Amino acid sequence: MNKDFPAIAQLEAYWLALRLGDEIPHRADVDPRGLEDVLEYAFVLERIAPGVARFRVAGSHLNDLMGMEVRGMPMSAMFEAGARKLLADTVESVVAGPRTARIRLTSKGSIGRAALSGGIYMAPLRDDQGFASRILGCLQTTGNPGHAPRRFEISSVIEQVSSVGKVCPLPTPAPVAMPGFAAPTYGFNHLSGKTPPSARPNLRLVADNT
Numbered sequence: 001m002n003k004d005f006p007a008i009a010q011l012e013a014y015w016l017a018l019r020l021g022d023e024i025p026h027r028a029d030v031d032p033r034g035l036e037d038v039l040e041y042a043f044v045l046e047r048i049a050p051g052v053a054r055f056r057v058a059g060s061h062l063n064d065l066m067g068m069e070v071r072g073m074p075m076s077a078m079f080e081a082g083a084r085k086l087l088a089d090t091v092e093s094v095v096a097g098p099r100t101a102r103i104r105l106t107s108k109g110s111i112g113r114a115a116l117s118g119g120i121y122m123a124p125l126r127d128d129q130g131f132a133s134r135i136l137g138c139l140q141t142t143g144n145p146g147h148a149p150r151r152f153e154i155s156s157v158i159e160q161v162s163s164v165g166k167v168c169p170l171p172t173p174a175p176v177a178m179p180g181f182a183a184p185t186y187g188f189n190h191l192s193g194k195t196p197p198s199a200r201p202n203l204r205l206v207a208d209n210t
Helices: 005-019 060-066 081-096
Strands: 042-049 052-058 099-107 116-125 134-141 153-163 200-210
Touching: 005 081, 005 099, 005 116, 005 134, 042 081, 052 060, 052 081, 060 134, 081 099, 081 134, 081 153, 099 134
Parallel strands: none
Antiparallel strands: 042 052, 042 134, 099 116, 099 153, 116 134, 153 200
16 A cells, blocks of 8 residues: 555654654654654554544645645545444554554546545654554545545555554543534644653554455
8 A cells, every 4th residue: 555655654754753663652752853754645544432533633635635734634534334334443552552554545536527546544642641542643545535524535555563562551541522623723833741651562464355
């Protein structure tokens, strides 16, 4: 997938470099200067409930696909109803594994809109308390988006598993009220202090073609 979507390859390389070995990076480690060539495709998610994540940061490409500002929106808003269960399972795998995931996307064409193919890369980040509750990601598509909004089906998911030993288990968040998606959002430059690194993960590949 990286060959077809160079922005995804670059963001994946950036996340791997942040690991400083096998440690899961912190949100505060992410510096937009290291992603300036792919910022339009990049995003940061916050997991707010099991399988549910909302955009805290989103590049202009994602806004173009939806025809609106997506910060504060749940990621599932960009997907067809039939794909949302698999998306939720993948989001939860990334933060609870923690692990990385690559998703192949398709969007059907219609009048004024060509069919699209695309890809997503998602990798876990730790928050200030050490929980892997954030996701650094990249969404890139081929072709002109055409009339917005564009919503996607999932054609495949490939996960890379990492066992991280002493990583803090994710708590079950209380329900979050989002009237009008008016939750506060933060840019890539909203950096906070680091917490100590945790155990080192070992990686293996897991394919889910459902």
